[in-house]
Amino acid sequence: MAFTTALTKHVSFSSRFLRDTGYIDGVWTAGDATRTFDVLNPATGEVLASLPDMGAAETRDAITAAHVAQPAWAARPAKERAAILRKWHELMVANADELAAILTAEMGKPFAEARGEILYAAAYVEWYAEEAKRIYGETIPAPSNDKRMMVIKQPVGVVGTITPWNFPAAMIARKVAPALAVGCTVVSKPAEQTPLSALALAVLAEQAGVPAGVFNVIVGEDGPAIGKELCGNDKVRKISFTGSTEVGRILMRQCADQIKKVSLELGGNAPFIVFDDADLDAAVEGALASKYRNAGQTCVCANRLYVQSGVYDAFAARLAAKVAAMPVGDGFEAGVMVGPLIDDKGLAKVESHVEDAVSKGAKVLTGGKRIKGAGTFFSPTVLTGVTSGMQVAREETFGPVAPLFRFDTVEDVIAQANDTEFGLAAYFFAGDLKKVWRVAEALEYGMVGINTGLISSEAAPFGGIKQSGLGREGSRHGADDYLEIKYLCIGNL
Ligand SMILES: NC(=O)C1=CN([C@@H]2O[C@H](COP(=O)(O)OP(=O)(O)OC[C@H]3O[C@@H](n4cnc5c(N)ncnc54)[C@H](OP(=O)(O)O)[C@@H]3O)[C@@H](O)[C@H]2O)C=CC1
Numbered sequence: 001m002a003f004t005t006a007l008t009k010h011v012s013f014s015s016r017f018l019r020d021t022g023y024i025d026g027v028w029t030a031g032d033a034t035r036t037f038d039v040l041n042p043a044t045g046e047v048l049a050s051l052p053d054m055g056a057a058e059t060r061d062a063i064t065a066a067h068v069a070q071p072a073w074a075a076r077p078a079k080e081r082a083a084i085l086r087k088w089h090e091l092m093v094a095n096a097d098e099l100a101a102i103l104t105a106e107m108g109k110p111f112a113e114a115r116g117e118i119l120y121a122a123a124y125v126e127w128y129a130e131e132a133k134r135i136y137g138e139t140i141p142a143p144s145n146d147k148r149m150m151v152i153k154q155p156v157g158v159v160g161t162i163t164p165w166n167f168p169a170a171m172i173a174r175k176v177a178p179a180l181a182v183g184c185t186v187v188s189k190p191a192e193q194t195p196l197s198a199l200a201l202a203v204l205a206e207q208a209g210v211p212a213g214v215f216n217v218i219v220g221e222d223g224p225a226i227g228k229e230l231c232g233n234d235k236v237r238k239i240s241f242t243g244s245t246e247v248g249r250i251l252m253r254q255c256a257d258q259i260k261k262v263s264l265e266l267g268g269n270a271p272f273i274v275f276d277d278a279d280l281d282a283a284v285e286g287a288l289a290s291k292y293r294n295a296g297q298t299c300v301c302a303n304r305l306y307v308q309s310g311v312y313d314a315f316a317a318r319l320a321a322k323v324a325a326m327p328v329g330d331g332f333e334a335g336v337m338v339g340p341l342i343d344d345k346g347l348a349k350v351e352s353h354v355e356d357a358v359s360k361g362a363k364v365l366t367g368g369k370r371i372k373g374a375g376t377f378f379s380p381t382v383l384t385g386v387t388s389g390m391q392v393a394r395e396e397t398f399g400p401v402a403p404l405f406r407f408d409t410v411e412d413v414i415a416q417a418n419d420t421e422f423g424l425a426a427y428f429f430a431g432d433l434k435k436v437w438r439v440a441e442a443l444e445y446g447m448v449g450i451n452t453g454l455i456s457s458e459a460a461p462f463g464g465i466k467q468s469g470l471g472r473e474g475s476r477h478g479a480d481d482y483l484e485i486k487y488l489c490i491g492n493l
């Protein structure tokens with residue numbers, strides 16, 4: 001059976017949104033896949049579903065379908081594409097509870113957070129339904145009277161998207177919505193841990209009127225094989241990826257042969273700075289929101305918390321008290337704030353970061369251990385006495401661990417915050433306006449939260465600099481990633 005009772009106790013077998021195959025050219029199909037792979041609930045370790053392990057051949061078929069469908073989709077008036085996206089948005093909002101249950105079951109995040117993610121994903125679809133109608137060109141005053149110069153924008157064509165498990169709905173929505181809005185077609189490959197949410201989005205896209213071939217989903221556990229086909233097939237004009245910097249580098253190399261466009265949203269190592277003049281309660285709340293959201297499995301999560309000497313002890317004590325009180329458990333239990341980590345690999349990484357820090361002199365104020373049992377839980381942790389020689393200073397922990405570094409001067413903390421190859425998000429809490437400007441300008445990051453730990457929004461350009469990636473998602477800038485600029489010059493006038 002494709003779905004087990006471990007899933008259907010949360011999402012009924014008769015759910016209109018559960019699918020047990022991929023989706024190619026408007027058809028629910030396993031292609032030629034002969035093997036299956038299991039989708040697990042990380043809170044219990046139970047198998048939720050078995051899906052066909054699709055690979056390069058099915059990806060090729062989906063690319064062909066997307067290639068055939070693209071000209072007609074691009075030729076539809078923007079208003080029609082917008083109306084279909086708007087309908088998709090409405091269906092996501094109307095069915096948020098059921099989509100959230102699927103998401104919590106396969107990913108583990110608390111149900112309220114999962115529901116928040118569905119609405120966040122839907123907001124991207126709504127945003128690009130609106131933007132679809134505003135893909136403006138421009139006219140340019142020509143340097144001579146016998147010419148007229150202008151610019152039009154056209155869709156890049158077929159797009160391959162590869163997305164991670166930490167936001168199984170939002171990461172797909174914020175790539176697919178702008179792509180479809182401007183007239184591209186898409187072949188999507190969700191993470192092997194969370195394919196059910198992707199398939200549920202495709203069900204709703206189909207109901208909304210997205211035509212066959214315009215949005216295709218390939219499910220499978222051989223990411224490298226699917227990725228190679230997406231990067232190597234010359235019908236695909238662009239790859240949009242969210243995930244680890246390591247895989248982003250592989251994809252960029254694979255795209256080099258055909259000079260294929262890439263958007264990459266990669267790892268972060270976000271500094272979170274608390275200055276002596278900060279509102280300490282707001283800084284603690286900001287740290288809780290930024291660090292422990294999604295059990296710390298977010299590329300924009302605070303990874304290194306730098307606290308100025310004058311408030312270090314007070315901040316550490318207040319943060320630890322709140323963190324110790326956070327309920328941990330199955331995301332379906334009422335009141336749970338921190339769910340499991342995605343899998344054993346994720347749990348082992350968090351554990352090794354904490355062990356490394358402690359072995360080099362850090363102190364555990366609260367947490368610090370995996371929680372024994374069936375699921376992959378790690379207790380929300382605060383570490384003090386953390387220094388730059390520890391793993392937590394250099395690598396993304398991707399777990400509920402707040403390492404607190406002490407600093408004295410603005411210059412010192414900016415140097416430490418920028419001392420990383422990553423440049424996605426940074427945060428700081430301060431009162432003095434002069435300092436706010438100086439620090440905001442000096443931080444080498446694509447996004448900076450000032451006196452807030454939450455910066456994500458469909459209205460904002462999300463993306464990084466340095467090895468955190470290329471391109472932006474969300475806002476009006478997010479559409480540009482799926483558009484080519486064409487310059488037209490009329491002569492002999
Ligand atoms: N920027 C971010 O938001 C994210 C960062 N990370 C970071 O990466 C670490 C590892 O997480 P992990 O899940 O392994 O992330 P990955 O980067 O390995 O996975 C993300 C996506 O890429 C796919 N993939 C993996 N290898 C290839 C490949 N060679 N070619 C094409 N696609 C590929 C995966 O497919 P499949 O699932 O089939 O392997 C998945 O869909 C985390 O601990 C975290 O630090 C992780 C997720 C998101």
Ligand SMILES: O=C(O)CCCC(=O)O
Nearest residue numbers: 166167242298299300456
């Ligand atoms: O972790 C990610 O890859 C996406 C960040 C989620 C968000 O805040 O939009």
